[in-house]
Amino acid sequence: MPGPFDDDFDLDRVTRAVRGGLGPVLRRFGPIFAAVLAVLIVVSGTYQVGPGEQAVIRTFGRETGKAGPGLHFAFPLVQRRDVVNIQQVRRLEVGFRGQQRIRDEALMLTGDENIVEAQMIVQYRVSDPSKYLFRLKDPDETLRASAEVALRSMVGRTRIDDFLTTGRERVQDDAREWLQRLMNDYQSGISVTELKLQTVDAPDQVREAFHDVVRAREEKEKLINQARGYQADVIPRARGEAEKAIREAEGYKEQRVLRANGDASRFEATLTEYQKAPRVTRERLWLERTEDVLGRIETKVFVDEGVAKSAVPVLPLPIPGPAAGGKP
Secondary structure, eight states: OOOTSSOOOOOHHHHHHHHHHHHOOOHHHHHHHHHHHHHHHHHHHEEETTTTTEEEETTTTEEEEEOOOOOEEEEETTEEEEEEESSOOOEEEEEEEEEEEEEHHHHHEOOTSSSSEEEEEEEEEESOOHHEEEEEEEHHHHHHHHHHHHHHHHHSSSSSSHHHTTTTTHHHHHHHHHHHHHHHHHTEEOOOOOOOOEEOOOOOGGHHHHHHHHHHHHHHHHHHHHHHHHHHHHHOOOOOOOOHHHHHHHHHHHHHHHHHHHHHHHHHHHHHHHHHHHHHHHHHHHHHHHHHTTTTOOOOOOOOHHHHSSSOOOOOOOOOOOGOOOOO
């Protein structure tokens, strides 16, 4: 039998023989093979994007589009898709993992060169799937390192007293803004929704001493607030009483002035009448005064002048009783 490198080998004759042998098979089973192949391509290339998700399509490794929720198709071996949930709020722990403390992440130096232990939770979501998938090698780990840097920067500018008490809210707000700026500079496609400090405390060696200081400060603030409350209660009350006394004095003054003016006017009117008719005015004044005095007496006894001259004066003396030592 001649080989492919022999001079008597005829390639055209071999090709015709192969076609002649495979022709009937292809004509019989070719449509079935084509249908099966088409089904396999459709099944392997069809994918679904769920609610709140977004798919990034890559053709030969290069991004060529995005797909929203629903059924989609990508050519197998040619196109790849990466589905990312863009509505899910993700959680990142810094300084601890569950119940385990990570001291290397948690211990920080404050602005007045004191050591504190701070643990925080960062909540975030993916705002740009393309940047999230392709800009950074490990976006979540980059976010963790950046969150630690942001918090250390803010703590390094804050005194320990402020950080442990009133300045805690300000530190976490500033750290969140700093972290978002870092993520934007890295083009990470991550949006930080919240940064919450969980534990802010002194190291174990000096924790009790710091707690004593904090309690003393809280007691001081409590006493100050109580004093301010007492001040806010007493001063308005004293001002009200003073205003009331002033109003009463002004009312009494007005009353006395009006009464004095009335008495002066009445006296002047009486003087005018007296100058016109002294006798009549004098008798009228006497009658008015007598009427005024007698009007106050409930029982009145009138004695004739003649009887009064012949009557024997009687001195009413108390009669001693048994209690006073007298005889019955």
